[in-house]
Amino acid sequence: MMKQVQAMQSRMAEMQAKLEQATAVGQSGGGLVKVTLTGKGVMTALSIDASLLKPEEKDILEDLVLAAHTDAKSKAEAMLAEEMKSVTGGLPLPPGFKLPF
Numbered sequence: 001m002m003k004q005v006q007a008m009q010s011r012m013a014e015m016q017a018k019l020e021q022a023t024a025v026g027q028s029g030g031g032l033v034k035v036t037l038t039g040k041g042v043m044t045a046l047s048i049d050a051s052l053l054k055p056e057e058k059d060i061l062e063d064l065v066l067a068a069h070t071d072a073k074s075k076a077e078a079m080l081a082e083e084m085k086s087v088t089g090g091l092p093l094p095p096g097f098k099l100p101f
Contacts, residue, residue: 011086015083015084015086018039018083019038019039019040019079019080019083020038020039020040021038021039022038022039022076022079023036023037023038023039023044024036024037024039024072024073024075024076024079025037025072025075026067026068026069026070026071026072026073026074026075027068027071028063028064028065028067028068028071029049029052029060029064029067029068031049032048032049032051032052032064033046033047033048033049033052033061033064033065033067033068034046034047034068035047035065035068035069035071035072036072037069037072037073037075037076038076039076039079039080039083040076041073041076041077043069043072046065048061048065052064
């Protein structure tokens with residue numbers, strides 16, 4: 001059992017490093033707004049098409065940024081879930097137990 005726990009700790013450290021390097025790009029408005037997040041959910045980039053930079057489009061732009069961020073975050077969470085499956089490798093975790101956060 002201790003060997004399994006140590007192996008899982010090692011895989012967790014590897015996964016943490018991998019998540020730091022992984023990115024997820026979310027988009028909205030047909031690609032007019034794009035948000036890039038790290039695997040840990042930190043926003044690293046925001047791209048807004050010039051056609052949206054009009055004062056009368058302010059509310060639409062704000063909604064599109066939020067939608068793109070939500071899209072990127074769900075993709076980053078899906079990457080994390082996949083990584084966790086490979087790290088825990090059959091070791092049962094209590095319901096609601098989240099690693100690494």
